[in-house]
Amino acid sequence: MEFAELIKTPRVDNVVLHRPFYPPVEGTLCLTGHHLILSSRQDNTEELWLLHSNIDAIDKRFVGPLGTIIIKCKDFRIIQLDIPGMEECLNIASSIEISEWRLSYVNKEFAVCPSYPPAVIVPKAVDDEALRKVATFRHGGRFPVLSYYHKKNGMVIMRSGQPLTGTNGRRCKEDEKLINATLRAGKRGYIIDTRPLNVAQQARAKGGGFEQEAHYPQWRRIHKSIERYHILQESLIKLVESCNDQTQNMDRWLSKLEASNWLTHIKEILTTACLAAQCLDREGASILVHGTEGTDSTLQVTSLAQIILEPRSRTIRGFEALIEREWLQAGHPFQQRCAQSAYCNSKQKWEAPVFLLFLDCVWQILRQFPCSFEFNENFLIMLFEHAYASQFGTFLGNNESERCKLKLQQKTMSLWSWVNRPSELSKFTNPLFEANNLVIWPSVAPQSLQLWEGIFLRWNRSSKYLDEAYEEMVNIIEYNKELQAKVNLLRRQLAELETEDGVQESP
């Protein structure tokens, strides 16, 4: 890896340096491959050159928009940098922070975990040998790996399969060590189990289970209940059936909508994702998410929590990266889950609209925060279509191992290469988008959640008028931009004329 990749903001102006024996200096902070440099660009003041390798620990604090980084050096010196702008401060801090994480290639041959990609992010303190042991203790070999790093406070989301404690309460020291390695000193973490307690207890009979308090004293376990498998598939079938039934009255429609339970599933998933995001952002605690296999509800929760927390995942490229990382490489079995949709009579146990539920949840958040997403509803609908049937290879196979064996990279085209062409991107871009760097908390009150008409009533209702309205809105925004540009141009011209006048008058 290149140094440059780690340096997100190479230069910040107006940084104030406090250090022992010197008066505070204001200057420009630069990061190079080896040094942190602060220069006031004045001849008589001394510059600071600090080797990255001299940094022992750093702390960051925020007061309003002003950030402070306190650097504790290996030579016992403590210096303080006041950096204007939260974003800059976080970028500087994360660039010089000594990473507690590493990339492990232990799964290079897909031997440790068939549903993981060849490279995963794990705590630095745990070696590959330990990872192999942990893999034998987790369902499907899915040992805990990093899913998301919350830059603001350094807390993380991890995901895994259920621990194979079985009926005798088996334990695994390496597993305990691994997940404890992600905690800061004195901090507690949360384990979010996506199953209700009784289901988790029953799982022990089949060799599965959950983390016992006694063995994981620094972790608090929270049980939620997200449905899986055929229950979801049946819910989808019922919902689509009642959407297509044109001969009903309002009472019947509402009671069928209720009976399908689809919106209940949406509410449960969103609630759990909010809980996960809250643990990170509000409680300042790291979390581990798992259900049974760790390939379905687990991924719904970890990916939605990122949508809530991470502004980048709400951009088109960021969302593509999220799908790639949290669904495709994380081993959601697309081939099995999306084999059939709502009309097919063959009911196979492994079919389930897990990914569609995720997209629906994203749509609900998009509806509540219409300006915070770079993509629009069409982008989500397109992903739904391609997950079930596609001319591209992206959603083929159940995991990276299968995709490798099928040589999909050589033999098929990637969906992303098509989507990212400017002509396609324009269809998926949200004209209302304004980068919103905040955490967005969706409402999960039942009144706030709605049926996704764009998917479920798409073929029953002509969207002609809605499309026209959308076009009109785009036109208004374009026109407004044009006018804005014209205003700016005229302002500039006016300023130029005024200075010319000044020049002419002065002699």
Place this chain on the structure above:
Amino acid sequence: MEFAELIRTGQAQAELLRGPEEPPLRGTLCITGHHLMLSPGPQATPDLWLLLLRNVDSIEKRVAGDSGTITLRCKDLRVLQLDIEGVEATLDIARSIEALSSLESVITSFPFFYRPKGLRLGDAWHFHPPECYYKRVARETNAWRLSEANEDFSLCPSYPRAVIVPRAVDDSALARSARFRQGGRFPVLSYYHAPSGTVLLRAGQPLTGPQKRRCSEDEDLLRAVLAGARPGARGFIVDTRSPQAAKQARMTGGGTEAKAAYPGWKRLHRPLETGRPLQESFVRLVEACGDLEQSMDRWLNRLESCRWLSHVKETLSTACLAAQSMEQEGACVLVHGAEGTDSTLLITSLAQLILDPLSRTMAGFQELIEREWIQAGHPFQLRCAHSAFSHARPKHEAPTFLLFLDCVWQLGRQFPLSLEFGEGMLLALFDHAYASPFGTFLCNNEKERCLCEVRTRTHSLWSGLSQPKEQRKLRNPLYVPNPLAIWPSAEPQSLRLWQGDPPPPPWRSSRLCSASLPVLFLLRPVSARDPST
């Protein structure tokens, strides 16, 4: 009676919670004859917060220690909480609000004292007289005339001074027909559909009674309608009651048109709820909307059992039926229920929005409300006396007008380009119908408005809304005139609960911020809770 007698305390220190979106406001609380005021001090912005006391629907007080809490539930469905220092002050303020918010006298109400800058009394009241609409009709056809038979409101107390009737029928025949119709509401023209040459009429039920009484003038009137339309034209009578209900009405002197007596007219029954069932539906809906902690099942179940969306569906599909009869079958349509002042107006006004592009403009919609609701004698004072929070026993309250606004909102949702006014306009009309500084929605009909001199002593809402800074909030930026009829889908899947959070206009840099619940129109809660705790 003096307001001062009802005000038990001058002022108190208080903190106001207005909902999750806005920060609490601290300051001095005052009560005047018409307002509750909170003044946070000269440095604060805004420097004054005001609530019209008429807007208070229910009041709840709690005291603990040496302070108290008053929860005000407003007719516009806002919920406000006041934390007040001092037990005595809390009780006094609560009693004062209770007394002042329930005053029934029209001429001491706030519109009679409201004198805003920039508006002149009498402006805009002359915007929409019946003559105005008659001119539009007369340009198209000669078959109708403006009758001033009701000049002194003696024929029909709930009709305006002038009404449009068939040219072939003279005023004495109108007087006879008026005696044969409930409330004197003889059939009058509501809308002339120029492309098909057909008309929409409205009336009260015929008073046939158990003896199946007839009235030849009434029969002549309806015959003249068909004759004036075009040769061989047919007519439909849309009765907004079920056949059984119409038959039962005979026992109490009402009834329905006998087939034999009205050749060429066919009766259709489309039962629509009015009165108490509608009010109960509204109350139960708002109750269900206020509970954020319930499960999805329970919410959908309550949404279903309150039947509000069923009412929306029935109303829209009946309006479609009336519009279709005119446009596609070339038939004249007469609408009535019992009184002809509630569901009748719902149908006639919605049918016009479907058919008439003019009524979808800003000015046309105001004219429609003025003509089909206010002058047509919808008893606003009775229907909107209380909203969904009141514990008082409902007497004449019913959210008929809200149901109309909801149906218009559904139209706007299905045809986002075709209405010149936006959701902001509908929300403003709802708010003003229940409590307003303007006189437009005062009283029950034109006769009462005349007696109270509403038109000369209060300002019109229409001039209030025509201020440029108001217009921005009321217009639909996407509007493109659409000369065609707009046929809404009344299928259950097509209808939505009206939540009332207009999306931020795209050109403004407003964005929804974090940690906020979207504010539902039917849900303006006191406090937000974190979703998962």
